[in-house]
Amino acid sequence: MAAHRVAGSVEPADLSSYQQAARMLLLHGVVTENYPSAKALGLVLRWAEELKDDFRDLFGYALHTSARHARLLRRLDAFDAGQAFLAVKSKRPFDRRRLAYLCLILACLHRSRIEINLADLVKLLRPYANAIEHLGFDATTPGHKDAVVDVMDWLVDRGALRVSDGSTEDWARDHDRGDALFDIDHDSCAALFKPNKPLQHLASAAGLLDTPTAGTGRDARRRLAAQRARRLLIEYPVIYFSDTDPETVVALRQPTLAEDIARLTGLPVERRAEGIMLVDTTGHFTDKRFPGRGGAINRTAGLLLAKIADLQEDPDRSSSLQYLLPPDSGEEHASLLYRIDLALPQSGTVDALAYEPSEDAPAVVAEEAGEAADLPAQPELPFVEYGTLEQMVNELYEEFGPSSFTNKWQADPSGLLAEALALLADLRLVHAVPGGVLVRPASGRYRNITAVLPRSAHDGQFALDFPLEDTAR
Template identity: 45%
Template sequence: MRVAHEVGPLELADYQRAVRLLLRHPLITAAYPDRSALPLVRRWATQLRADLFETLGYRLLTTGDTARLLRVQDELDATRPALTRTDRPFDRRRYAYLMLTLAALGRAGTQIALGELADAVAADATRIDGLGMDTERKPDRDAFVDAVAWLERRGALALADGSAVDWVNNPDRAEALYDIDREIVGAIYRPSRVLQHMRSVTALLEGDSSLAQGRETTRRTAARKARRLVLEQPVVYFADVAESLRGQLRSPALAEDLERLTGLGVERRAEGVAIIDISGRLSDVRFPGGGTVAQAALLLAARIAVYCGPNNRVSRPALLPVPTAAERLAEAAARIDSALPYRTVLEELAGDVPASGAEQIEPATYPFLPDAWLRRAMKELVGQYGAAFGAQWRADPDRLLGQAVALLAGLRLVATVEGGVLALPLLARYRGVTAEVKSRTQPTLFEDA
């Protein structure tokens, strides 16, 4: 297989930019993420459709005003949440309001008032145990408008008159009117399974059907999954996947295909494979990056790497097993499944929960850093580099530690376990990192982090 086989050398960078746009933004509209994105994707739509399906198993659907990439899910991933108007991750209430808002818009005409939309969502929300929505409560109005703003940014709604902010602050005296783009509304929600046909969230994931496939089909399926894992995860550790995938991950063809597809380098080491994207052209999180949390995380990573490195002969950390991918999936699925509305499942249409058929993987062991060690290290870092940190972080090093560890865990540099973290192999990349401290002369430096 040759990726982008009909793309000339002079146009390859332009094609790769279209690939990265789609992978980073599975829904592209005339205005989202910017006005140049849709024309670029439409120009390369035929080649994109062929390459993304052949290499990854993804399907690209294009219309006059949208391009929608339908991904295949291999894992439950919570690292790329929807964001509010203030760039905070959606909570469960906001996700629920977003789904109910989409449902209400599907029943609406070409325009709708914000108050009317809120009443429709509230009527549906009150029928859901534990949810509800009271437009008299400002927290509920804030959560609802965050869902509306998420749709507005993607072009599903366009403000025709009024102000949503004014409505949030005083719904009795303010209103907002929105135009509805039904094509975009329909493109946003494209589930692979209907909720009423599912007994478990794992039904949304790509199952292991190798027993029903021939040898060539099995090989192609494994190759697609290996490419997806490398693209969708910060790093894929060989110890974390079944033996059937390790050969695909080590294959030179995988690196060649992904490098030609994305324009980014693929790094293979003894422990695993990762796409290197220092420029942030594909990744949704840049690391190293700006802001207090990212800088503190980098300094903490460097300190952990030194402590776990070969030159530390004073106090070697204990080695503990890291949860395998199957164990992480089982834990996450159990939490989600406990909240599924089983009363609405149509038993005659619900398929069985797919058996994973996964090979048993012996868990790898990695250096363990207890919470006490992490707290001590962060306090030392704040004392040493605090001149470059925001006052709010200097006053609360435990909160800074929590944010920094969450960032490192999301990048698969550490794994959080009870009582501390495990240092994963990619962390060694940051051994020896140095920092230049610049004293804060502006009270707003890093405050937005």
């Protein structure tokens, strides 16, 4: 029997332990002594050598480990607008201020010794923040202290800092009297910020992407395409063949891809005519659980998909649906890259070492073009207008009652609709376009979602079972 290419030296009895460690690294990126759990680091270090080899061979990722942390360094093929750091308590994505404070605070910690109190850290932060136009820091300005607290909580959660006295809440209530003392784990701090290239060498954010050089041979291009395909399957909820280049589609259809990823993660790969996806049967290998008990936004998103499916299947109403081609994914990525580059500083780049992304791209050789000749053309997708979506949400409010959507959303159906659509777009179930959304093929798997989302309330009325903590937000 031929040896497995992935986890080749792992005994069958230990395979589930190895797969759990792989999933943990892919999900969290950084594992420390207490993050994401007390036992996580020991599990990862047990399989460190095997994981290093497999992550390098499958994805071109690098795994760095020490006695106190493990860090998986990814290589990106494209930017994803849905990636975000989440605040520990509110679970809200970091905004630009919080991201900037995070980078500045890590730089300040790098210059500190083994401990620091929050008041002194803020004194170090203030001049750096005030030197940046439109950023700044002023403890009396609304939102500035909250941003610092979110950053400090995020660092404590990942083990980069440990609170030895006081609390960030005391400082936030009264920054003149309250304070907090932190022990610094410099090893973990260094692991949290580890770009693949020095940022001072970048004239464009494209320099952070893993761009292959032109002129590689056919075999090398095939290897790169297979690597891109495996990265896509790991990093995104679903991959549509029509969104990717022909070389990558050919690689996505290879049976060895599914075998390798399934052995690494312990999860099955599901193929359909439109695309391919890795199915999370554990319920824990994702940063966005769907469907599930995820609060008002999650439930509303699921119920919207059910109403959209009803609209598509209703013979009287479906005839009025428009079908449109989705925007070109390459053009959308170029637009995203342009917006990122608008925020790059005009000074500080080392011109002699500045990286300029090459405009050359590997061409598809004739044989590979022939293999991709049977690929489906970009399909037209059902277009649901925003007014129709608003009507659907209003119907949900009438059906379940405004109080079913928690205190935060019961008087704001439009805000809830916007958040639900953002979640569905991030999951690649819809595609936002001006005036509405395009319904993507994978959304069809949730057409019967109403069978599992709601429950009957004790008073006999049909209500939604939302977790209590959502009402406090």
